[in-house]
Amino acid sequence: MIRVEDLWRTYRMGDHELHALREVDEEIADGEHVAIMGPSGSGKSTLLNVIGCLDSPSRGRYFLDGVDVAGLSDEALADIRLRRIGFIFQSFHLIPRLSALENAALPMVFAGIAPAERRKRAAAALDAVGLADRAHHRPSELSGGQKQRVAIARATIMSPRLLLADEPTGNLDSAPALRSSTCCRRSIAKAGRSSS
Numbered sequence: 001m002i003r004v005e006d007l008w009r010t011y012r013m014g015d016h017e018l019h020a021l022r023e024v025d026e027e028i029a030d031g032e033h034v035a036i037m038g039p040s041g042s043g044k045s046t047l048l049n050v051i052g053c054l055d056s057p058s059r060g061r062y063f064l065d066g067v068d069v070a071g072l073s074d075e076a077l078a079d080i081r082l083r084r085i086g087f088i089f090q091s092f093h094l095i096p097r098l099s100a101l102e103n104a105a106l107p108m109v110f111a112g113i114a115p116a117e118r119r120k121r122a123a124a125a126l127d128a129v130g131l132a133d134r135a136h137h138r139p140s141e142l143s144g145g146q147k148q149r150v151a152i153a154r155a156t157i158m159s160p161r162l163l164l165a166d167e168p169t170g171n172l173d174s175a176p177a178l179r180s181s182t183c184c185r186r187s188i189a190k191a192g193r194s195s196s
């Protein structure tokens with residue numbers, strides 16, 4: 001479902017160029033679970049951002065389900081990010097003013113799902129990550145591990161076919177990190193989707 005060909009991402013820094021990605025060729029099939037490993041600065045986030053349609057390559061092609069992403073409009077890309085891709089960030093990226101429940105439900109707001117259905121599904125998603133009793137807390141009232149589990153609930157709420165996690169446990173101590181990755185694996189197993 002994912003194919004990248006001769007992918008480059010170049011940042012221009014003043015008058016010199018920095019190649020964060022250089023000639024990346026990769027194929028990931030439906031249902032595959034892939035870990036991208038490498039030292040800090042090796043281009044992992046850059047690659048995930050391109051695969052997640054948050055960034056475009058400087059050169060090369062990216063096919064998602066056989067479709068060349070470069071040819072899609074901003075609107076079509078936004079729809080793909082909403083319906084087909086779940087993204088879990090190292091620094092959570094929750095909305096501070098919203099409760100855990102509202103954060104988990106946010107993609108459904110953009111998808112036009114009715115409020116009652118949103119509440120029901122977000123509550124079930126929070127329950128699935130062990131946060132039923134924190135539904136009305138804001139992110140500032142949650143621990144790092146709890147925040148990441150809200151982010152997992154949000155990333156999986158639309159049942160995306162592709163779940164991307166960029167060092168999701170990088171900001172957590174080992175116990176909450178283990179709990180978050182268990183949640184992640186469970187969501188993936190339940191959905192039977194690809195992840196990386």
Ligand SMILES: Nc1ncnc2c1ncn2[C@@H]1O[C@H](COP(=O)(O)OP(=O)(O)O)[C@@H](O)[C@H]1O
Nearest residue numbers: 011018020038039040041042043044045046047
């Ligand atoms: N917006 C940016 N502008 C310039 N250079 C960047 C930018 N983002 C990342 N880089 C550089 O690209 C390289 C890859 O970064 P990144 O993908 O974040 O690596 P990783 O996630 O593996 O730590 C690094 O050298 C980083 O400094």
Ligand SMILES: [Mg+2]
Nearest residue numbers: 044045046166
């Ligand atoms: Mg990174």
